[in-house]
Amino acid sequence: MLERLNQAMEHIERRLDDSIDVGELARTAATSEYHLRRMFSALAGMPLSEYIRRRRLTVAGAEVLAGERTLLEIAVRYGYGSGEAFARAFRAVHGVGPGEARRTGATLSSQPRMTFRLVVDGSSSMRYRVVDKPDFNVVGAKARVPLVHSGPNQAIIDFVRGTGARAKEPLERLSDQEPHGILSVCDDLDPGRAEGTSLDYYYGVVTSASAPEGMTTLPVPAGTWAVFTASGPAPEAIQTLWRDVFTEWFPSNPYRSRPGPELLRTRMSADGSEADAELWLPVERETH
Structure with missing residues (x-):
């Protein structure tokens, strides 16, 4: 199960700048969409949708600071329909708007990539x-x-x-x-x-x-x-x-x-x- 879940995490990374179908993620993890959401939330401590949002905005943040694309181009690339929507989401994660971040070189937050592994802890049984x-x-x-x-x-x-x-x-x-x-x-x-x-x-x-x-x-x-x-x-x-x-x-x-x-x-x-x-x-x- 954990190996399949990690394959789903790799799938997310490959599609951060594209649409992500949770049903396809569930098929990659060889389970149901309902169980995938429940499992991910329990293991990661956040909903799957929140993790995807934070990963996208982490990668988008790096592009904002790099200055190679306009802010609107970055917004559209990561699935936001307008610069205003992107700015609101960006501020919610990073605590600063994308324009200000680019002008000042602000310190941004980062959501690390997640992988899952089995840790044997103790010998108690359920x-x-x-x-x-x-x-x-x-x-x-x-x-x-x-x-x-x-x-x-x-x-x-x-x-x-x-x-x-x-x-x-x-x-x-x-x-x-x-x-x-x-x-x-x-x-x-x-x-x-x-x-x-x-x-x-x-x-x-x-x-x-x-x-x-x-x-x-x-x-x-x-x-x-x-x-x-x-x-x-x-x-x-x-x-x-x-x-x-x-x-x-x-x-x-x-x-x-x-x-x-x-x-x-x-x-x-x-x-x-x-x-x-x-x-x-x-x-x-x-x-x-």
Whole structure:
């Protein structure tokens, strides 16, 4: 998988001054476009689209300083429809406009080329199982919240305190299949998983029952799920589990992620400092 991913990175470098088809990148990496975006974001710490933008503007920055082409020629070469659009993007990455950079020889930012390699770190193993599950419903309270990579998600905390406290008891009575109990369910995430992008968050249960008044139903089709467990400090243990699944488990196993909700069951210690977590991710077998 990592060798194929590096081939996709080479493909990006060859086409920085041309259009880049993410579907073609996914075929180069021998995976789906959805999984490529998810894998890249987890491994690189930024969305694939952001990496491509930064690499283009890094190379464009060198051309701006070289002074061999006009700024408009450089803008068009790297896919910008106008000098104004290029200047805005250039300033966002480099902190200075291209005209000023050329006049003053300003110091610019650089996004290095990325390559991926496997690093063996420790000897711990991940606990997981694979489950084929028929279609089911997630029933619960729903909110649109921002994605937070590290630390508490205050929007979710406020939502659960406000709405979830009233819904907990009636929802628990509806739970009639795995994973049992109250869950945190994330759906409709941006494939690149950029910090601050929005997602649908459900405080709910997996059930065959209908939603009571005031609750929302999320129908989930039949499919395969990889189920991971972890224990440790909250919320770090859960956020680390999410990261490790994409940086360690997927590159080492013949599965890829597929679109669908992500289900998290958490059991907190009495003082709220420790958590036992069970994470359900929708997957499919890789086909080559």
